[in-house]
Amino acid sequence: MSHSTQIDSKHAWDGGQSPFRVSYGKMMMWFFLVSDALTFGGLLVSYGFIRHKYVDVWPKAENVFTHFPFVEQHLPLAYVGLMTFILIMSSVTMVLAVEAGHRNDKKKVIIWMFWTIVGGATFVLSQAWEWYHFIVGTETGALRHVWSEELHTYVEQTVYGANMTVNEYGVPQFANYFFFITGFHGFHVFSGVIINLVIFLNVLHGTYERRGHYEMIEKVGLYWHFVDLVWVFVFTFFYLL
Amino acid sequence: MSEFHDDYPSYEHMAHHSEEEGKGKRKTLWRVFWYMLAITIFELVIGSMAPAQGWSGTFGLKVLFIGLTIVKAGFIVMAFMHLGHEVTFMKWAILAPYIIFISYGIFIILDEGVYSGDPQNRTTVDPILIKQQQDLKAGHGHHAAASDAHGEGHAEHAEEAHH
Numbered sequence: 095m096s097h098s099t100q101i102d103s104k105h106a107w108d109g110g111q112s113p114f115r116v117s118y119g120k121m122m123m124w125f126f127l128v129s130d131a132l133t134f135g136g137l138l139v140s141y142g143f144i145r146h147k148y149v150d151v152w153p154k155a156e157n158v159f160t161h162f163p164f165v166e167q168h169l170p171l172a173y174v175g176l177m178t179f180i181l182i183m184s185s186v187t188m189v190l191a192v193e194a195g196h197r198n199d200k201k202k203v204i205i206w207m208f209w210t211i212v213g214g215a216t217f218v219l220s221q222a223w224e225w226y227h228f229i230v231g232t233e234t235g236a237l238r239h240v241w242s243e244e245l246h247t248y249v250e251q252t253v254y255g256a257n258m259t260v261n262e263y264g265v266p267q268f269a270n271y272f273f274f275i276t277g278f279h280g281f282h283v284f285s286g287v288i289i290n291l292v293i294f295l296n297v298l299h300g301t302y303e304r305r306g307h308y309e310m311i312e313k314v315g316l317y318w319h320f321v322d323l324v325w326v327f328v329f330t331f332f333y334l335l
Numbered sequence: 336m337s338e339f340h341d342d343y344p345s346y347e348h349m350a351h352h353s354e355e356e357g358k359g360k361r362k363t364l365w366r367v368f369w370y371m372l373a374i375t376i377f378e379l380v381i382g383s384m385a386p387a388q389g390w391s392g393t394f395g396l397k398v399l400f401i402g403l404t405i406v407k408a409g410f411i412v413m414a415f416m417h418l419g420h421e422v423t424f425m426k427w428a429i430l431a432p433y434i435i436f437i438s439y440g441i442f443i444i445l446d447e448g449v450y451s452g453d454p455q456n457r458t459t460v461d462p463i464l465i466k467q468q469q470d471l472k473a474g475h476g477h478h479a480a481a482s483d484a485h486g487e488g489h490a491e492h493a494e495e496a497h498h
Binding site: 106110111112113114115116117120121124128131132135136138139142143144145146147148149150151154156157170171172175178179182183185186188189190193194196197198236237238239250264265306307309312315316319320322323326327329330333334335 | 342343344346347348349350351352353354357360361364365368371372375376378379382383385386391396397400401403404407408411412414415416417421422424425428429432433436437440441443444445447448449451452457460461462463464465467468471
């Protein structure tokens with residue numbers, strides 16, 4: 095804390111200090127997140143493009159995502175609301191771990207990191223459940239023209255759930271984008287849980303206590319919040335609009 | 336201890352704070368959480384009321400949802416990721432490239448996406464699906480639409496369309 099917290103903009107680029115006033119590791123994590131955000135941005139822009147192209151045959155989320163565990167009734171959006179809550183909650187526990195790290199409070203870091211990992215794992219499992227219902231579909235299904243390899247023509251057939259070529263909800267692109275974007279995001283959450291777990295073990299081991307600071311918690315925290323940030327957008331564009 | 340053992344300032348320790356300061360920070364973080372929860376619940380309530388109220392797909396609803404999403408994103412980036420606490424250089428090095436990129440993306444969606452949606456610009460969509468969606472908009476049930484589309488003449492029509 096001996097160094098001044100303010101930066102003199104006239105001398106910021108003169109050398110001997112970071113003009114960004116952050117450590118190398120943290121800045122690189124930010125730059126990685128910008129590049130990852132560009133990837134997700136690209137995917138969502140592509141999704142928006144195709145959705146505007148097939149606007150008349152794009153299904154409404156409230157007709158697709160209607161399931162809730164152990165409940166028979168149709169509850170549109172309820173489950174994804176719960177998933178969103180879990181992820182925001184785990185973002186809060188993560189930032190509380192970062193805050194505890196700033197006070198070198200090892201015990202609190204352990205507690206909050208633990209709950210972050212629990213929240214993340216719950217989210218991944220929820221997503222698996224959501225995918226399962228999306229793929230299996232409804233009992234009634236929907237009629238579609240499906241390409242027949244034997245007849246070399248399109249035949250009318252009742253389709254249940256979704257795969258990469260046809261689905262009962264709307265145009266094939268709807269399921270393709272759902273699988274790709276929520277899958278890509280889900281894989282980020284999965285990686286995040288693994289990274290958090292590694293860092294959690296390091297905390298237990300006392301690595302950061304010996305190092306004198308818990309900046310590593312802040313760096314993995316940045317990644318974790320980014321995952322939450324992406325979900326906020328996926329939630330809006332896939333489920334609300 | 337600095338990462339490079341040079342005479343750079345030790346940035347890793349700069350965010351350190353006392354027990355007392357921590358209390359205030361935690362309070363702020365929880366407040367941000369409650370704001371975000373309230374926004375999400377509000378979105379879900381509006382979202383589930385929309386079909387019955389006839390708000391689905393309206394311009395106002397889209398603007399509302401996207402606006403609230405940006406507010407939530409702002410909370411995450413500025414409060415949880417502490418970008419609000421970084422120096423101005425850092426803030427803009429992160430935000431500026433992204434804002435430029437996404438502005439172009441929005442243009443592509445709204446201009447090119449709509450243009451390519453013109454029926455003469457797009458590949459053929461399964462006519463059964465088009466019929467189902469039209470019936471759905473006209474207020475028939477979701478799955479009633481499936482059997483409605485099973486009319487005579489549809490098969491030939493589809494064949495024509497697919498070739």
